[in-house]
Amino acid sequence: MxxxxxxxxxxxxxxxxxxxxxxxxxxxxxxxxxxxxxxxxxxxxxxxxxxxxxxxxxxxxxxxxxxxxxxxxxxxxxxxxxxxxxLPSLPDDEFYHADLIGLEVYDTGGELLGRVKTVQNHGADDLLELQLSNTSATTFLPFTKAAVPTVDLATGRIVADPPDGILPTPKSAPSED
CATH class of the missing domain: 2.40.30.60 (RimM)
Structure with a gap:
């Protein structure tokens, strides 16, 4: 840290x-x-x-x-x-942005989604900008209890349950007729 x-x-x-x-x-x-x-x-x-x-x-x-x-x-x-x-110590459910940047983010099934690139706040809740795995793309994940149920600083890991539409949908193979 x-x-x-x-x-x-x-x-x-x-x-x-x-x-x-x-x-x-x-x-x-x-x-x-x-x-x-x-x-x-x-x-x-x-x-x-x-x-x-x-x-x-x-x-x-x-x-x-x-x-x-x-x-x-x-x-x-x-x-x-x-x-x-x-700085004051924080309650268990609060974090300094600096501690979140760089953490790996996994979905609830254990699949690596990416890493936290930045933490943004434009007036509402914080947003985690994720650098998605195996791509140059990024996406924003709401930093809420529903979307991010677990932050484990000790293991450097976040478990996320992204709302529908946050992650890019994989391109499906063209259908053969």
């Missing part, structure tokens, strides 16, 4: 005084500032983030070293990571 968890992303500048737009991935969004210092994905840069106020789609925030709009814009797209040991 990853030692660092992505807790947010810098989405650009806010205003002209070096403030940043920050999107938090935390359950309590403003908690992102409590996990300082945050780091970039490589762990090379550290950020002492201070939330100023809520804005549309996130927060206005300040970093001590960022003084201009241009410096803030240069950080656009920077993912913010916190050490796993600073």
């Amino acid at each position: 990853s030692e660092n968890i992505c807790v947010g992303v810098i989405s650009g500048s806010y205003g002209v005084q070096g403030e940043l737009r920050v999107k938090s991935f935390c359950a309590i969004p403003e908690d992102i500032q409590n996990y300082t210092p945050l780091t970039d994905e490589a762990g090379k840069r550290q950020f002492a983030l201070a939330i100023l106020r809520p804005i549309k789609n996130g927060y206005s925030a300040r970093l001590p070293e960022v003084k201009t709009k241009e410096e803030a814009d240069a950080l656009r797209g920077t993912k913010l990571f916190a050490p796993r040991d600073q």
Whole structure:
């Protein structure tokens, strides 16, 4: 399991005084500032983030070293990571997205469907993007108890019962008349 968890992303500048737009991935969004210092994905840069106020789609925030709009814009797209040991432990039926990525997904009959490529959330439930086995195709699986009854982090395995229409239908052999 990853030692660092992505807790947010810098989405650009806010205003002209070096403030940043920050999107938090935390359950309590403003908690992102409590996990300082945050780091970039490589762990090379550290950020002492201070939330100023809520804005549309996130927060206005300040970093001590960022003084201009241009410096803030240069950080656009920077993912913010916190050490796993600073984050709250989760109930048994909740997972950090970083822990799901890369897990093998099997159907209820034991057949390998693929691997979790990403976890997406566009406002409703989470969706697991599966890289399907033996193909370059991907599909989205709702991350609900009905569609994903079992997540076993210890074995790196997910058991899924995909709703009809989620998986591509195999091409049948042409019928001979």
